[in-house]
Every structure is written in structure tokens, then in C-alpha cells.
Amino acid sequence: MDEDKFSDGLRTYTGRALIQRPFFPIYVLLGVSYLLVFIGFVVSLSKVATVSSELHKMHADAAREPFGHDSHLFPCGTDTRQWEYSNGKCYYFSLKAIPWHQAKAECEKQQSQLAVIKSLAEQNFLQTRTRNERFWIGLHDLHTEGEWKWLDGSNYITGFKNWKTGEPNTYLNQDEDCGQLWINGQWNDFVCTSNSYYICEKPLPKAT
Template sequence: MDEEKAQDDIRPYTGRHTLRRPLCIIYILLAVSYLLIIIGFAVTLSRAATLSSQLSETYNKLKNQPPVLDFHLFPCGPETRQWEYFNGKCYLFSLQAVSWQQAKTKCEEQQAKLVIIDGFPKQNFIQTRTRNERFWIGLHGLQSGNDWQWLDGSNYGTGFKYWKQGEPNNYLRRNEDCAQVWLNGEWNDFTCSSNCYYICERPAPSASPAGSQGK
């Protein structure tokens, strides 16, 4: 009888001890979990700070560089979309008809010059855009006894020419001392005071940070 009672006294004690061990393990696991969370949070903050620093550095680099995408889309400059690009240079085909001297001045105001045609590639490019209209070019005979000269000093005598047959001719004995492209893009001499469209030409701007609009 006493033996059975002793066994009964032992059972509750054993049960309580058995229940405490899982609770202790749970507390330990929770503590470890919190610790891991804190470590993870600290690592995340560190990485976020590093990423923010890298993004800031990248932004500053990009801010100091030219808009490369704009350069590829608009090689003559995103602010001058009316200019057309061809073979490293930019061209403006005017919508206004003026005298040759006025055309020369208007091109110079845009850091450009009346176009110099130095070969078939440029000639073909121009004649596909002049619509059989009269466009002034940078060729004139205003000096040196009507000898034709290019505005950039290129050698006219040995250079490319694309005169219409019979030109230049001073038609009806008029002083036709300025050159233009006309029908089929062929060159024609014309009175410099007449109003015609004009073609400006300038180098394409550089994509490098030190680059600037060609002058």
C-alpha cells in the first residue's frame, strides 16, 4: 500500500518536469530566432546603405555625362531635330527663301556654313531632299574676276563639280555669281540677290563629355 502511494507521489512530479523541457527549448528557439532576425535586419541595412551609395555614385556619373541615348536618336542634338545627319555632319534644309548673302549669314548664326559639296555621296544626299527647288550652296564667284570659290577655301578647280549642262553661263548677261542646286540636284548659277532656299552644314556634335556643337 505504501509502495503504491509512493509511486503516485512520483508521477505528478515527473509530469511537471516533462512539461518544462519543451518550454525551455521553445524559449531558446525564440531567442535564437530573434537574434537571427536582428542580425538579418542589420545585414539588410548595411546592404541598403551600400546600394544607396552605389546608386548615388552612378547617378552622379550619369549626370555628368551627355545624354547618350538622345545622341543616338538625334545625332545632330535633341534640341535641333530639324537638322538631318549624314556622314558625320548635320544639315539644315531651310523653309525660308532669302538672298545668298542672307543665307550665308543665317547659317553662320547657327555656327554653320552654306553647304560644301565635295563628292557624289553628299551630292546624292542633297538632291534627294531639295525637291527640285532652288537651294543656295556655299559656292560663289563674287571675287577675283568671277572665279568660283567655296566658302571653306576648298580647291574649286580640282574639286568635285555637278553643273547643269551649259552652266555657269550668266544667263541674259546677268551677273549670276552665286551657285544653287536646282532641277535633279544639278548646279546652276543665279543672281545672288534672288530669294532661294538654302542648306546649312556643320559637324555633328560629339558624344564625349568634352564634346560640343561643331562650329
């Protein structure tokens, strides 16, 4: 009799276990699903915060730049895209040949001056842009023959020089009082009333 009750009890317990056990994996899967949803929610919030921070930084950078993102493409200013940048200066290479004094005036109209060459690095940059043509620069001895001066007052005597062999000189008794880059990039003195292309230079615009 006791054995029958034990057998019946065992069958009853086993039946209950068989009924309840299949629900356990479902509860586990639901728990894992909720956990994954929570993790995804946290990750999404983190990404939103990161994007918001980057957008804020971009707006701040744009406010600091005088020309916005275009300043990287046109460091000399978006309204002066024909100017070329090199080592802190902006240069304009003219497309027309005119006398030296007129070239000087044209540069001044653009808040600049005829180029003053102060180093070998600057010389190399300019001569790569002026190859096979002649360009006026801001060098002259108009006031006293043989006393060459730069327009910005830089010390000519102790400064960089790159004259052609035999230059400066006088050709056919003509006063050659204005300096220019010759076709190979070396300096040449020439008659100021002659026509040559010209190079203007100005400092890199500062942020406002």
C-alpha cells in the same frame, strides 16, 4: 520500492520535458527572425550605397555635359533646337527663300556657313531634308568663271561632286555663279540674286 522510485523519477523527468520542449521551436523562430532582420538590414545598406553611387555618377555626368540631359535630345544645343544633327555636324534648313549672298550672311550671323558637301553620306542626308525645294549651298565661281570653290576652302577639284547632267552651265547668257541643291538633291548652278532656301552648317558644340 526501487521500482516505485524509478517510476516516479521517470514521470518527473517526462513532465519536465513536456513543459520545456514547447519552448524550443520558439527559440528557433526567434533566432531565424533575428537572422532575417540582420540580412534585411545588410541588404538595405547595400542598396543605399548603390543608389548613392548612381546619384554621384549622374551628377558627375551632368557636370561634364554642356547642356545636361537635354544634350541627348538636342545635341546641337538647347538654344538651337531648330538645328539637326548628323555625323558630327549641325545643320539649319531655312524657312525663307533669299539671294545667295544674303543666305551666306545669315549663316555667318549664327556662327556657321553655307553647307559644304564632302561625301555621299552627307549628300544623302541633305537631300532627304530638301526634297522638292531648292537650297543654296556654299559653292560658287564668283571670282573666275568655271573655277568652282567651297566657302571653307575645301578642294573642289578632288572632292565629292553631284551635279545634274549638263551642269554647271550658262542659261540664257546669265551668269549662274552660285550652287544649290535642286529639287531632286542634285547640284545646280543658279543666278546668285535669285531667291532660294539655304542650308547652314556648323560643328557640333564641344563640352566646356
